[in-house]
Amino acid sequence: EPEVTQTPSHQVTQMGQEVILRCVPISNHLYFYWYRQILGQKVEFLVSFYNNEISEKSEIFDDQFSVERPDGSNFTLKIRSTKLEDSAMYFCASSDPTSDYEQYFGPGTRLTVT
Amino acid sequence: DAKTTQPTSMDCAEGRAANLPCNHSTISGNEYVYWYRQIHSQGPQYIIHGLKNNETNEMASLIITEDRKSSTLILPHATLRDTAVYYCIGNFGNEKLTFGTGTRLTIIP
Numbered sequence: 631e632p633e634v635t636q637t638p639s640h641q642v643t644q645m646g647q648e649v650i651l652r653c654v655p656i657s658n659h660l661y662f663y664w665y666r667q668i669l670g671q672k673v674e675f676l677v678s679f680y681n682n683e684i685s686e687k688s689e690i691f692d693d694q695f696s697v698e699r700p701d702g703s704n705f706t707l708k709i710r711s712t713k714l715e716d717s718a719m720y721f722c723a724s725s726d727p728t729s730d731y732e733q734y735f736g737p738g739t740r741l742t743v744t
Numbered sequence: 745d746a747k748t749t750q751p752t753s754m755d756c757a758e759g760r761a762a763n764l765p766c767n768h769s770t771i772s773g774n775e776y777v778y779w780y781r782q783i784h785s786q787g788p789q790y791i792i793h794g795l796k797n798n799e800t801n802e803m804a805s806l807i808i809t810e811d812r813k814s815s816t817l818i819l820p821h822a823t824l825r826d827t828a829v830y831y832c833i834g835n836f837g838n839e840k841l842t843f844g845t846g847t848r849l850t851i852i853p
Binding site: 634661667675678721723732737738 | 790
């Protein structure tokens, strides 16, 4: 069964450093998403991406964040200058517009900023 | 997206049917009801969705009231692996998902 994969599973970085989180969505899906979940809190939407551009972003997704689909398979989230408050689980998801858009999530990347 | 209301927590005995309710009285006519769950700190997992008709798949059944103001997710034979937080989400389809606090379901041996 196809699944969304994410790498790395855990990333530790120092405050101010850049990080890139990687996702491989399900191959025939066209919509891509990033969400995050701070420990003990709700899952929060960050950004959605369709047709090689951002379709929606939340207030959290400021100028420090960017997304890219550099080739036909990867979908990345970059945080330019990490802050302590960026520590969270980051989940990638993808959906297929031909089947009611149910979103399939990856296992997540735990980002720890020290 | 429609505001949804779910109980904070529920228990269910292993092997019994788990019935998780959700109120969504402000749901729009073309807004789907989606159910997801999150097991511990894993990524959310899609379970089932519906618009007007009841739906069933290999994981669960979804019963939507005729007025669409509420629904019930049914796990027919709950196992310990069904212990998770279950989210009921109203959504038009190709949109962000807005997660609430969900229902923490504990399956008791």
